[in-house]
Amino acid sequence: MKLSLNKGSWAAVLLLASPLSAADLPVFRIAIKDHKFSPRTLTVPSGQKFKLIVSNEDAEPAEFESFVLHREQVIVGKSQGTVFLGPLKTGSYEFFDDFHSTVRGTIEAAAPASAEKK
Amino acid sequence: MIASAIIVFREALEAALVIGIVLGATRGIKGRKTAVAWGVGSGVLGALIVAALMGRIAQAVSGTGQALFEAAVLFTAVAMLGWHCVWMSRHGKKLAQDLKNLGGDVTKGLKPVNALYAAAALAVMREGSEIVLFLYGLAASGAGVKSLLLGGLIGLLAGAAAGAVLYMGLVRIPVRLFFRVTGWMIILLAAGMASQAAAFLNQADWLPAIKDSLWDTSWLISAESVLGTLLKTLVGYTPNPSGLQALFYAGTIALISSLTKLAQE
Known part of the structure; x- marks a missing residue:
């Protein structure tokens, strides 16, 4: 038996395995204040991985959660949590505070050019 | 009160279903009730500790500590569930035989039961820590403690009732099918x-x-619905799984079922 992986698939394997340096990723921030997300709609470039820092400025714990994005991050009062996201397809993605489920927000992933314009 | 009842119900439901399956799957094994009490008790204790340390856990590993912690807890539970399946593939036949002949709790070997209860304890710890943080938050924001606790209690009881219903359904399954059914339920639980x-x-x-x-498939069963939560715990349902999730789901089923096959020989 000969291992028959061609160059292309080896490249894919390496790409999957290589730790992408988190330092180079764009950083976006969402704050939770008075049980509201700020901004309520965060625009990010589509097709690109990014780091999202959610800071909870309230005294009570919150949980940043999104079913569509498969994210769940408990953030105790007066602290912050880091969530990596993307690359996202163009579109809008809902998230909410699982501890106060009426508190909701959206991430809008837009093609980079239009995201830069804002 | 309603808000706290609903959230506590959702978290308690997940833990209660795991306990229901675990209790059902260890039918016929001596000492399982003591074991479940230990499992739940240590899970509650663990939940309080995790809730108290959550701030520090979250800050670890440049802010990704909580996700890594959750993953580690879940993988440990998966290993425990898998170990039980392997053990059952060796001893399940004898257990079913004993159960048929004698009816009551007959078999000694408590070791693998402990693995299963460790898995239940971890589920209680995970869901419980969220309940603690959530209730603490509401109390800190000045909501009435009385209505809060009442809501929490209602949620907890409703969740526990769902677990009890599942358990009672399980033990009605005829003995000859019983271990096959519960075995598969545990594999799907682990895969989820x-x-x-x-x-x-x-x-x-x-x-x-x-x-x-x-x-x-969120148009069919949304992740926010009670049915969605139920299926999420029981069979790992998610309306829009990522490729990675599907890989781990299928991989876990393949791994546990081939290990049980190997152990049988």
């Missing part, structure tokens, strides 16, 4: 946990999603 753990590893940027969403 592995898929959740994979999502946490992706959240912490340790593994790529491979594909964001393979399909989307």
Whole structure:
């Protein structure tokens, strides 16, 4: 038996395995204040991985959660949590505070050019 | 009060279903009731500790500590469930035989039961810590403690009732099918946990999603519905699994079922 992986698939394997340096990723921030997300709609470039820092400025714990994005991050009062996201397809993605489920927000992933314009 | 009842219900439901399956699957094994009490008790204790330390856990590993912690807890539970399946493949026949002949709790070997209860304890710890943080938050924001606790209690009881219903349904299954059914339930439970753990590893940027969403059935059963929560715990349902989640889900089923086959020989 000969291992028959061609160059292309080896490249894919390496790409999957290589730790992408988190330092180079764009950083976006969402704050939770008075049980509201700020901004309520965060625009990010589509097709690109990014780091999202959610800071909870309230005294009570919150949980940043999104079913569509498969994210769940408990953030105790007066602290912050880091969530990596993307690359996202163009579109809008809902998230909410699982501890106060009426508190909701959206991430809008837009093609980079239009995201830069804002 | 209603808000706290609903959230506590959702978290308690997940833990109660795991306990229901675990209790059902260890039917016929001596000492399982003591074991479940220990499992739940240590799970509650663990939940309080985790809730108290959550701030510090979250700050670890440049802010991804919580996701990594959740993934580690889930993978440990998966290993425990898998170990039980392997043990059952060796001893299940004898257990079913004893159960048929004698009816009551007959078999000694408590070791693998402990693995299963460790898995239940971990489920209680995970869901419980969220309940603690949530209730603490409401209390801190000045909501009436009385209505809060009442709501929490209602939620907890409703969740426990669902677990009890599942258990009572399980023990009605005829003995000859019983261990096969509960065996598969445990495998699916483990697969669902592995898929959740994979999502946490992706959240912490340790593994790529491979594909964001393979399909989307949220129009049919949304993740927010009670049915969605039920299915999420029981069979790992998610309306829009990522490629990574599907890989871990299928991989866990393949791994546990082939290990049980190997152990049988």
